[in-house]
Amino acid sequence: MAAKWNEITxxxxxxxxxxxxxxxxxxxxxxxxxxxxxxxxxKDFAKGTGLSDIIVHGALKHAFLGQLLHDWLGGNGKIKRFGCSYRGMDFPNQDITCKGIVTRKYEENGQKLVDLEIWTENPEGKKTTPGSATVIINS
Amino acid sequence: MTQEKTPLITDEMRAHVGKESEPYTLEVDKTSIRMFARAVGHTDPIFYDEAAAKAAGYRSLVAPPGYLGTPIFNPNAAARRGRDIGPQPSRPLNRILNGGTEIEYFDDICAGDVLTATSHVASYEEREGSIGQMLITTTKTVYRNQDGKVVAIMTGTGIRY
Structure with missing residues (x-):
């Protein structure tokens, strides 16, 4: 199931x-x-720095958001830009739910572009990694 | 009585903003692409199977989102290569957190590519947060491939406290 230009709103x-x-x-x-x-x-090292437990790498959550976009595109486009801020810590053995919402659909320089708000959510529903992205849709 | 905190950002640091690092080399190979993709949990075969990547129109395995090559390890290098965060602040800050990452792509990155990166500090910022006095360093790294084409620019935010 690939993202399709005429189905994106x-x-x-x-x-x-x-x-x-x-x-x-x-x-x-x-x-x-x-x-x-x-x-x-x-864990001992993490606690020694004042953390309650070992934490998930920020860049891994960034890469998860990359997978979120990649899987949605399903080969019918490419990631042009994606970024996020690491606002909250995530811990192992807890759900990290990656989500995205289309914020803008437009054409520029002959490219079909989509802007998205993307983020990860922890089990309490808090956005621990808010970000944004722009993807190119082929067709 | 309130005590003025010494600013973390020094003149030496301010002078460092915008200074390009020495270029460094990153290799993109099939094994490291598979390793990265596996660590993320990717399931698309274009990250694992060269025939699938070629069938999808790529030269070889595709670098997964976020993967910008592996720096060549040198056991004799004095310091950690990569992003140069510049001179030390006015007092030592030993704790580091990653504040954020943004990557802009300009072309495909595939196995077999050799990237050359240069980075610079774009800004220093001082902020008071829940963890106390923080130094926020924003770096920009430009990645060029073997043909000299800019393929990606990464903006990284580091927090020291």
Whole structure:
């Protein structure tokens, strides 16, 4: 199911992407991204810096939002820009729900563009990673 | 009695804003793309199967969103390469949080690409937050591929406290 230009409307929600990181996934991410900061896999170290537990890497949540967009596009477009702020911490073994809403649909320089508000939500429904994106739709 | 806090941002830091780093090299290869995609949990075969990527019109495996290559590791390099956050603030800040990431893409990045990045500090900002006095550093990194084309620009925000 790919995103289709004539089916996209401003205000529509794109399909959610649900994540729940095991500590193993955080270690995989440390290796995949090269971010070996210990607050993401060493509980004692994390507590020593004042955190209550190890926390999910911000950049991993950014990459989750990238997957949210990628999966929605389904091969019928490309991500032009996507970014987010890390406002709240997320912890392993808790749901991280990635969501997006179309804020603008327009054509510019011959490209079909869509702006979106994107974010991750924690189990309490708090937006821990608010962001925005622009994608190019092929057709 | 209130005590004035010493500003964290020094003249030396202000002079550092906008200074381009030395270029550094990042490799994009099939193994690292698969590793990144697997860590995120991607299921699209264009990140894992070269035939699927080619069938979708790409040169090779596609760099997943957020993946901008792996810096070449040098055990003899004195400091961590990559984003240069500049001179030390007026007092040492040992705790670091990632504040945000934004990537703008200008072309495809695929396995086999060799990227050259240069970065600079775009701004320093001081803020008082729930965790106390914070130093917010915004860096911009420009990634060029082997043909000299700018393929991506990343804006990163780091918080030290």
């Amino acid at each position: 401003e205000g529509m929600a794109i399909p959610e992407l649900k994540k729940n990181c095991s500590t193993q996934q955080l270690v995989l991410w440390a290796a995949g991204s090269g971010d070996f900061y210990q607050i993401h896999y060493d």
